Each structure stands twice: as structure tokens, then as C-alpha cells.
Amino acid sequence: MLPVESPAIPAAPVPDDAALPQYMREFEKAAAYLGPGQIALLRRAWAVGAAAHAGQTRKSGEPYITHPVAVAQVLAEQRLDVETLLAAILHDTIEDTPLTREAIASEFGETVAELVDGVTKLDKLQFRDRQEATAESFRKMLLAMSRDLRVILIKLADRLHNMRTLGAQSAEARTRIARETLEIYAPIAQRLGMNLVKAELQDLGFRALHPWRHAVIEKRIRSQPLLRRELMAKIEATLAQKLAKEKLEHRIHSRVKSPWSVYTKMRTENKSFAQVMDVFGFRIILDRVANCYHALGVAHATYKPLDARFRDFIAIPKANGYQSLHTVLFGPDGSPVEVQLRTAEMDLVAEKGIAAHWSYKDGAEGPNSAQSRAYNWITGLLEAQTAAGSPLEFLENVKVDLFPDEVYLFSPKGDILALPRNSTALDFAYAVHTDVGNQAVAARVDGKLVPLRTAPSNGQRVEIITARSSVPKPQWLEFVVTGKARTAIRQQLKLIGHEDAVQLGHRMLDRALETLASSVERVPEAHLQAYLGENRYPRLEALLADIALGNRMPGQVALALAGEPGLELPRKGGAIPALAHDRIMITGTERGVISFGNCCLPVPGDEVMGFHTSGRGVVVHRLDCPNIVDYRKSPERWVAVGWDRKVEGDFAAALRIEVDNRPGALARVAAAIAEAESNIDRVEYLERDINVAVLRFGIEVRDRRHIANVIRRVRRLQVVLGVQRI
Structure with missing residues (x-):
């Protein structure tokens, strides 16, 4: 059989301005930051894509080519490079048209072909929800992202345009796609620092999933009372006046909450709409890092700060590269005022995340850049995937890592480790190295000896004490938080x-x-x-x-x-x-x-x-x-x-103890058990009246002689009426 040759791309002329449809003109307007030669290349890609998709339409009835061009426009608004835009225009051609990877590579270069091929593989992934998404599918996504992060940028832009045009889908499809967006794609955008994309995905997903709730909350946000608008203007004017007196160049933006953030806060914190909205938010953009701290002092001098609500993400950036100063002030009427202070570059990274790497070159390659942090995260997930015992176990670990609410801890050498909120000292040990975690026996937090299950607070110094003979225990799985620790254990x-x-x-x-x-x-x-x-x-x-x-x-x-x-x-x-x-x-x-x-x-x-x-x-x-x-x-x-003649370890036992029901009786019994060198695992009341209390003590002992010694010591107490082993 003769080999089938791949169809070559026809040598069609590049369309002139008069032949351009309106959607292409809007796209080129968004891509105006590119040079004339690159714009001509984009037009060529559009001509090739339009020919390949000829006869195909979307559910709305529009020509199919309008979708990839709209995806490319989303990326152009993020000021992505020309290779990413070319790949976006052609991202559906390999799967849905006769056009081949080889033909794209010969016409537009190997990089564009690699990006199109990577997105094509991602398009075949079907996420129903986090539990049902297969680890193999997620692994393909991670592998594509590890080769070139622009693959996931195209995929996120593709999902964003699909969400904007979700109305043409059936009710069942709208629900499925919206849930998938909220559970998979919005968290990925958040983890990559792309807050603008994340916020729009969340809002569109919320609107599709709960249209009535979204409409009610959106209407309430828009119809804010006049008093609130006047108060916001007053706070903004006061802050601007004080900053101007210090000759600090700045821009102030008031932050309006989105319906999704209001809805999630009402649910998770059990608050009413009025309680959630009774918080004013402002963002202050300055020219230099030093001026951020200067402006912070001005803000604290203008309104009193709320104790324990200051966070310095400039000195210690978040895992997705986010940098900013956060503080909460007492407003003129006692309402909380949330203020964020950052430089223009930090604001760009906060809004665009890894996409800022291509549009803002200065300093974007440093160790704290959003892109390098994203690669580190993906590499860590791929390592966890190889060690995970099952697909569900791997996805369970990914779920933890998709939520960047972190605590920042210091090693004895001064290194900073970012871990999920509520992480324990044992999680810290595994974050340092798997061998350190496997051999951990205790920890020191700020010099104080603590158990491994202790959850250190933000900024504390953690030191892990190890022993070569120590091995992981099944009980560790009950309190570790991070996926890396859970997988290693x-x-x-x-x-x-x-x-x-x-x-x-x-x-x-x-x-x-x-x-x-x-x-x-x-x-x-x-x-x-x-x-x-x-x-x-x-x-x-x-x-x-x-x-x-x-x-x-x-x-x-x-x-x-x-x-x-x-x-x-x-x-x-x-x-x-x-x-x-x-x-x-x-x-x-x-x-x-x-x-x-x-x-x-x-x-x-x-x-x-x-x-x-x-x-x-x-x-x-x-x-x-x-x-x-x-x-x-x-x-x-x-x-x-x-x-065996020599048995190692402690064994669980239980005692039923009757005591006089008077103050201090429980403490005396507990002290006697401790003096017998036995640990108390749990205590519960079985019966209790005015005169007598019956308690069940769960304890740990070495053998029968040990438990007999515990019983003898407890019986000697005057408050004890009877002891028996359960």
C-alpha cells in the first residue's frame, strides 16, 4: 500500500484589509502591539484555518473559525507572543480538519506545531468532576504544560471563550461545563496567578450553574446604597490626599466584589449579604517597592490598622508569584477597609500570572517569577504522580495543591517554604526532603519542642528532629495535609x-x-x-x-x-x-x-x-x-x-475507674497514670451523678505487668472507689 501524503497548505495570498471580516479586525486591533510582519503571519494563519474549517459551524450557527480567532483575541489582550496567537488560531485544525502537524510545522515553524499538538491532546480530556477525572488525563495535561506553559494558556483562553458563548448549549451541557470550569479550570488559572481569567471563569461558571442566585447577588451589588458610595469616595479621597502630601506617585482603585466571591463567602463563613458587603477594598499602585512600605505607613497613620491582619507578600511571595502588601484598617464609620499596595509590575503579575512573562520582560526570569514557580509546581505534581498508588490518590493530592491558601515557614537555615494552610510540622519535614519526613520523630517550632502533628503559624521557624530507626506510622495519614507527605507515607x-x-x-x-x-x-x-x-x-x-x-x-x-x-x-x-x-x-x-x-x-x-x-x-x-x-x-x-520473648512497642488498653465526683479527682487519676509511665489516649465519662463518676481511660502500656502497675497506683488514690480493666 502506498503511503498517504499529508495535504499541504495551499499557497493562498494573505488577505488585504478590505477582505477582513469584523471579528478579524477586532482581533488585529487587540494584537496591535505586534509588528506588521507578525500581523501578516496571523492573517495567513487565519486564511489557512478558515479554509480548513470551511463548512463547519458552531452551535450558535456562526462559522467555526470565529471561535479560534476569539481564543487568539483573548490571548492578544494578555499581550502574548505571536507563536502563541498562531497556535491559538490553528488549535482545532489537527483534530477536526485534514490539516496535519507536519503541514503546520513546515508553514509556521516547529514551535507552533508543538503548541497546536499539545492543545489537541488536551482537547481530548473530559473532566466530569475532580473525583471522576482520570489521573492519566491529568497527567497528559501536566506533561504538555511542563514542555511549554503556553499550552495551558491557550487551553484556558479556549475555555474562557466557550464559557462566554455557553448560551447555545443545552441545559445539561451548560451545567456540566460550568461545574467542570469551577472545579478544574478556574483553580488552575488561580494557581498560575492568572486572576483576571480566574475571576471571569468563576463568574461565568456561577452564572451558568446558578443563574437565579447570580442575578440576585449581581443586582444587589450594583444597587449599592448612596451612603456606601459616598463613604467609598470619602475614604479614597482621604488616602489620595495623604499620599500626595508625602509626594508618593500612585494610582488608587476601589475593588468591587464579584458575585462568585460574595456567594462563596456567604456560604463558607455563614454570613449575610450585608455582612459580606460591609467591607471596603482599595488597591494602591506605586512606582517602587520602597514606596509601597512608605505608603503603608501613611495608610496606618490615616486609619488605625486591625491587629494581626497585615500580610507581607512582597518579602515572601505566594507560590504563584503574587506579590503585594495586605492590611485591614478601621474606616471612618468602623467598617473594615482592605488595602493592597503593590508596584505596577506586581500588579501585572497579579492579574496575568504566567502570561505576564511574555508581556513584561524586566525581571521576569528571577527565582520568584510566576513562570518559574509554575514550572516548579508542575514538576512537583509530576513527581507525585509517579509515586501515587492509584489515580484517585493522585487526584486527591492535586486537589490540595490547586488551592494556594498558604502558610510560609522558615527552615533553620532561613529558607522559606510555602505550604497549604493548616499544614503540620510533618508536612514541613516532607517538603524539605522525603527522607527527612520518613525519619522524623519530633519538631522544634521557634525553639520549642512540639509533636509532629503541630500546625505552625505563618512566619515561624521549624526544625525537624530525625532518627535513623524511625519509620512512618499509619496514624500520620490522619493529620498530614500536603499531597507530597501523604503519597510518601x-x-x-x-x-x-x-x-x-x-x-x-x-x-x-x-x-x-x-x-x-x-x-x-x-x-x-x-x-x-x-x-x-x-x-x-x-x-x-x-x-x-x-x-x-x-x-x-x-x-x-x-x-x-x-x-x-x-x-x-x-x-x-x-x-x-x-x-x-x-x-x-x-x-x-x-x-x-x-x-x-x-x-x-x-x-x-x-x-x-x-x-x-x-x-x-x-x-x-x-x-x-x-x-x-x-x-x-x-x-x-x-x-x-x-x-515473642521480646515484644516491642506500646499497646492500647482501657480501664474503667469509679471516682468520687469532686473537683480535682480526674487530675489526680491522670497524674497517677502518668507516674506509672503510661500515656493517656482518651478519657470519657460513662456515668455521672452527684456523688460518683465512672470514667473510661484509654491508655498505652507495654504488657500485662505494666497495666497491673497502673491499676495498683490508681487504686491507692483516696478518690478512687474501684478500678477494672475493660
Whole structure:
């Protein structure tokens, strides 16, 4: 078969001014910052795109080419370079027309073709919501962004124009696209510092999703009372007068809240419309950084500042490159006045984010530039993607990173790390390095020793204390915030848990095979491989781990391995009970495969038995546990277990303590437990009247002797009427 040649781009002449439609004239007006030769190149791209899309229309009935030109106009208003505008005009051609990547590369250059190809791949992504979006789709977006950030700029502009023309879609499509915009694209624009695009996407998404709510709030914002307008003018005039006296060149803008920001604040902070709107906002633009701080002093001298509401994002920029001074003042009538102070360059970056890199070259390549920070964020997400155990886990991490509400912490060397709000010292440890997090045991915050679950405040100095013997604990997942920490902990726990599961599974299968005069090593290789193949295990370790986790019964596996391949296994019973004299010894170091029943809370020294539970491995119970009666119904799941001579770690236990109901009784009991070197996990009242209180203390002990010592110390107290182990 002869190879099919890619259709070449026809050598059509560049259209003159008279032949230009109105939408192209508006686009060229927005792109007037480009040179004549570049404008001619854009016209050529339009002619090629119009020919390729000939006969195609949008749902509104307009020629399809009007959409890519409108996307290019959005980018021209951001003053993007000519390659980005060319790619925007041609961004739908590869997927929807006969035009090929090779033809675009030969006519407009490899860079334009790469951008068009990247956007084409993104167009195939379908996000229903954050939970349902596949990690593979998001990975493609990240990879395209990591090669050239202009790909996501084109995609965001494409989404913005689609939202502006959403009325032509069906009601169901409007809802789906609006939700997708609010949940995926607006947060990405925010994370990249593109506040103008983000704000419009949020407003259009809100209008499409909740048209009635949007209309009501928008009407209320526009019909502000005369008194409020007069007060805003008075505050603005006062600030302008004071700044002029200090001979500070400035521009002042009053900031009007958008319907979306009002709506989200009303919902998240449970405030009324009047409470949300009772805040005046002003932005002061100055010529130099030094004058920003000078103007801040002027503002604080004019109106009293609200304590603890000052933020310096100039010295410590946000993760998306945003820089500004934020303060809140008491207005003339007591209303809060929010003031932002920044330079013209900072204002440009705040509004356009990474797009400012192409339109404002001075200083845009520094370490704090929005573009370098965006690349660092994307690189971090790609690293997390490779370590994530599942698509949902990866997307869970991305959700955290899409919200740039941050706390800024200092390392002992003075380095600044930006973390999501409410991050803990352990999150900080993993932000420094994965090995630091894995070996963390405690932290010092401003020199004070604190637990790893402590959440440091903005600007505090954090030092992590490590130990080589320390390993991640499952409880850490309950309080870490960042996706990097969560992924690293899970990965390490899986590694440790898998190794322990393989070892325990080997021991359990060996015990079962011994009753058949065999062992794992003596099973014929052909039998073993046949069994693994039939049950879709890639290797023996996977089978052993499954046995330890209770997903396969060791007795049934032993019967299959010691007999002929394909042996019919018994449906019920038929399992080989573990030998009583050959028990599995518990050392306390097993993780994930041996757990302890919450119903009886066994500790070293108790007479115990194990119950093989699907998905949980071996669950250890005391022989006097009230649930033993139920477990007797499944004797094939019993596992003979015992305590090793040397057991490590602390074990949960519970005490029922009756005390005189008088002040200080609880404190005296707690002190006695602490003196016995036992930690108190939780305390709750079981009963309480005027004279007597019955409390349940959850404590941690090493063994039966330790808990007996705790009970003796508590019994000696005069306020204690009785103690018993639960």
C-alpha cells in the first residue's frame, strides 16, 4: 500500500484589509502591539484555518473559525507572543480538519506545531468532576504544560471563550461545563496567578450553574446604597490626599466584589449579604517597592490598622508569584477597609500570572517569577504522580495543591517554604526532603519542642528532629495535609507492610504445608507455577502477601500446592488448623498484617488467639474475648499465635475507674497514670451523678505487668472507689 501524503497548505495570498471580516479586525486591533510582519503571519494563519474549517459551524450557527480567532483575541489582550496567537488560531485544525502537524510545522515553524499538538491532546480530556477525572488525563495535561506553559494558556483562553458563548448549549451541557470550569479550570488559572481569567471563569461558571442566585447577588451589588458610595469616595479621597502630601506617585482603585466571591463567602463563613458587603477594598499602585512600605505607613497613620491582619507578600511571595502588601484598617464609620499596595509590575503579575512573562520582560526570569514557580509546581505534581498508588490518590493530592491558601515557614537555615494552610510540622519535614519526613520523630517550632502533628503559624521557624530507626506510622495519614507527605507515607507503609505480609504469609503457608509433610520449598515448581498462573499471581510473593492479608486461606492453598494442579478445593472447612505447639510469635514490629481487636484490647502476656480476617490479615483477640463464641463458627480461620520473648512497642488498653465526683479527682487519676509511665489516649465519662463518676481511660502500656502497675497506683488514690480493666 502506498503511503498517504499529508495535504499541504495551499499557497493562498494573505488577505488585504478590505477582505477582513469584523471579528478579524477586532482581533488585529487587540494584537496591535505586534509588528506588521507578525500581523501578516496571523492573517495567513487565519486564511489557512478558515479554509480548513470551511463548512463547519458552531452551535450558535456562526462559522467555526470565529471561535479560534476569539481564543487568539483573548490571548492578544494578555499581550502574548505571536507563536502563541498562531497556535491559538490553528488549535482545532489537527483534530477536526485534514490539516496535519507536519503541514503546520513546515508553514509556521516547529514551535507552533508543538503548541497546536499539545492543545489537541488536551482537547481530548473530559473532566466530569475532580473525583471522576482520570489521573492519566491529568497527567497528559501536566506533561504538555511542563514542555511549554503556553499550552495551558491557550487551553484556558479556549475555555474562557466557550464559557462566554455557553448560551447555545443545552441545559445539561451548560451545567456540566460550568461545574467542570469551577472545579478544574478556574483553580488552575488561580494557581498560575492568572486572576483576571480566574475571576471571569468563576463568574461565568456561577452564572451558568446558578443563574437565579447570580442575578440576585449581581443586582444587589450594583444597587449599592448612596451612603456606601459616598463613604467609598470619602475614604479614597482621604488616602489620595495623604499620599500626595508625602509626594508618593500612585494610582488608587476601589475593588468591587464579584458575585462568585460574595456567594462563596456567604456560604463558607455563614454570613449575610450585608455582612459580606460591609467591607471596603482599595488597591494602591506605586512606582517602587520602597514606596509601597512608605505608603503603608501613611495608610496606618490615616486609619488605625486591625491587629494581626497585615500580610507581607512582597518579602515572601505566594507560590504563584503574587506579590503585594495586605492590611485591614478601621474606616471612618468602623467598617473594615482592605488595602493592597503593590508596584505596577506586581500588579501585572497579579492579574496575568504566567502570561505576564511574555508581556513584561524586566525581571521576569528571577527565582520568584510566576513562570518559574509554575514550572516548579508542575514538576512537583509530576513527581507525585509517579509515586501515587492509584489515580484517585493522585487526584486527591492535586486537589490540595490547586488551592494556594498558604502558610510560609522558615527552615533553620532561613529558607522559606510555602505550604497549604493548616499544614503540620510533618508536612514541613516532607517538603524539605522525603527522607527527612520518613525519619522524623519530633519538631522544634521557634525553639520549642512540639509533636509532629503541630500546625505552625505563618512566619515561624521549624526544625525537624530525625532518627535513623524511625519509620512512618499509619496514624500520620490522619493529620498530614500536603499531597507530597501523604503519597510518601503511603508508599513507605506499603513497602514495609508488603515485606511483613510476605514473611507472615510464608510462615502461615509453611505451617499448613507441614501437616501434609511438605513445605513451600518442597512444592514442585510446576505445581507452584500452575497454581500462580491459574490465580493470576505474577510471583510467589504476591500469593504470600494475599495469604497474610486474609484474602487466601493457607489451608486451602496448601491442599492445592501439595496435591495435583487444578485440584478441586473444598468450599467449606477442609482447612488445616495451625499446630498448637508451632504458633506464630508476635514481636510488635509487624505492620498492616497483624492487628489487635478493639473489642478486647490484648496486650503482651494475655492468652490470645488469631482470627484470619479478609483484607486485615490476622486480628489478635484475648481468649476471654466475648466475640470468641462467634469466631468458633469458622474454625478454619483460627490462627495459633503467641507473644515473642521480646515484644516491642506500646499497646492500647482501657480501664474503667469509679471516682468520687469532686473537683480535682480526674487530675489526680491522670497524674497517677502518668507516674506509672503510661500515656493517656482518651478519657470519657460513662456515668455521672452527684456523688460518683465512672470514667473510661484509654491508655498505652507495654504488657500485662505494666497495666497491673497502673491499676495498683490508681487504686491507692483516696478518690478512687474501684478500678477494672475493660
